[in-house]
Amino acid sequence: MISTILFNLVLVSITGLSLVIAIVGIKSVLRMKNNLKESEKIAQANLAVSENHLNYSKSEFGEIKDGVQKIQNNFESQVIPRLDSIFQNTQISRMILQSETIVSMLTQLGLKSQGNPENNSVILSMVSDTEAVNFIFGISNEDRELTVFSFSIQFPFDSAKVLAEILRLKSNYTPGGIEIDVIGPDEYFIYKDSIQSYDIVSPQLLQYTISKHLDFHAKMIEVLNANGIEKKQLTFEDFSSSVKHHLEAAKDHVSS
Amino acid sequence: MQSVSKSLLIGKSLLWLILTISVGLVQIWMVLLLKLFDKSIVFSEDKLILDGTLMFFSSALIASITIDFKMEHKEKVSKTANELLNIFPFLVLGFTAMIYPLLLATDQQHISVINLKRGEIVILLASIFYAFGIKCIQFSSKGKK
Numbered sequence: 001m002i003s004t005i006l007f008n009l010v011l012v013s014i015t016g017l018s019l020v021i022a023i024v025g026i027k028s029v030l031r032m033k034n035n036l037k038e039s040e041k042i043a044q045a046n047l048a049v050s051e052n053h054l055n056y057s058k059s060e061f062g063e064i065k066d067g068v069q070k071i072q073n074n075f076e077s078q079v080i081p082r083l084d085s086i087f088q089n090t091q092i093s094r095m096i097l098q099s100e101t102i103v104s105m106l107t108q109l110g111l112k113s114q115g116n117p118e119n120n121s122v123i124l125s126m127v128s129d130t131e132a133v134n135f136i137f138g139i140s141n142e143d144r145e146l147t148v149f150s151f152s153i154q155f156p157f158d159s160a161k162v163l164a165e166i167l168r169l170k171s172n173y174t175p176g177g178i179e180i181d182v183i184g185p186d187e188y189f190i191y192k193d194s195i196q197s198y199d200i201v202s203p204q205l206l207q208y209t210i211s212k213h214l215d216f217h218a219k220m221i222e223v224l225n226a227n228g229i230e231k232k233q234l235t236f237e238d239f240s241s242s243v244k245h246h247l248e249a250a251k252d253h254v255s256s
Numbered sequence: 257m258q259s260v261s262k263s264l265l266i267g268k269s270l271l272w273l274i275l276t277i278s279v280g281l282v283q284i285w286m287v288l289l290l291k292l293f294d295k296s297i298v299f300s301e302d303k304l305i306l307d308g309t310l311m312f313f314s315s316a317l318i319a320s321i322t323i324d325f326k327m328e329h330k331e332k333v334s335k336t337a338n339e340l341l342n343i344f345p346f347l348v349l350g351f352t353a354m355i356y357p358l359l360l361a362t363d364q365q366h367i368s369v370i371n372l373k374r375g376e377i378v379i380l381l382a383s384i385f386y387a388f389g390i391k392c393i394q395f396s397s398k399g400k401k
Contacts, residue, residue: 025396029392
């Protein structure tokens with residue numbers, strides 16, 4: 001009698017446990033589905049960018065293009081010769097120039113502001129190598145939720161197209177109007193409105209961007225130091241500390 | 257970016273299960289198939305139960321999937337779920353390890369075939385649920401990468 005009860009008890013336990021494990025398995029699939037929804041959104045946004053479908057009217061686009069052309073001409077005639085005289089390594093100087101060009105362009109178009117967690121911001125980071133400029137940027141909505149996009153432009157890139165894409169995404173995702181923060185190669189980028197927003201960016205993409213950024217910075221410092229310009233090497237700790245600082249500032253702002 | 261739908265992952269886990277059961281119990285399927293063509297073949301469920309065939313299959317299924325899960329994969333599950341995953345194989349394998357020697361040592365006339373059948377079927381179904389759960393965890397983890 002007792003043995004039958006024990007026998008049945010064990011069978012019930014086994015059945016119960018197996019059902020719980022099956023539910024855990026199904027839940028892990030369901031959780032993954034939620035993550036994928038976010039990833040799919042980003043993938044779709046990236047796809048839209050890569051397809052270069054510009055939703056600009058001819059006049060709007062022409063205006064941007066004229067402005068960019070003017071800045072580029074100015075930059076190429078005045079700044080590039082000066083920088084060329086400083087840098088012997090043309091590959092590195094080209095990388096710096098491309099990044100600097102965009103920062104300068106955006107500044108003169110009134111799109112650049114200092115990295116400031118007190119506004120709803122688009123955060124943009126550029127990482128250049130010898131073949132392309134990789135962009136990663138986020139657009140935060142009124143609820144301070146951040147959506148992060150990335151795209152890559154091969155050299156020689158069409159600056160007007162880059163700008164137009166950024167503005168198009170900005171207008172699509174931020175009906176209230178926001179400012180754009182551009183972080184140049186000398187500055188440390190990325191602040192987010194909350195730690196949770198990191199989930200939106202795929203970790204691989206973030207890691208790739210950070211490592212490229214650090215690589216680029218290291219090369220640049222090497223060249224600067226070789227040319228007698230003393231600059232501090234950016235370490236991963238510096239980078240982390242900068243991110244942490246921005247995060248804390250953003251959180252303070254949100255809580256106030 | 258890899259994108260896998262929920263239904264596809266669950267379907268994949270079910271397919272894995274169906275293939276495993278199909279191949280793992282192929283001897284039984286063969287007997288049933290032959291029985292369709294030759295009515296003289298006698299298929300005794302009681303003999304199958306008394307042989308402990310289903311217990312061996314369940315044990316092999318649980319052991320292989322648990323060892324694979326623990327050694328090859330580093331999927332992250334909650335602490336409670338992890339405890340359950342640790343307890344379940346020991347519970348089933350311990351239970352079957354106790355039942356089978358008793359089965360051999362006891363005279364067949366004194367064995368309650370109904371109880372034994374219930375036990376083996378429960379263990380088989382539990383193993384199937386367990387395997388399905390683990391496969392879901394593994395496939396969803398791969399889908400995230």
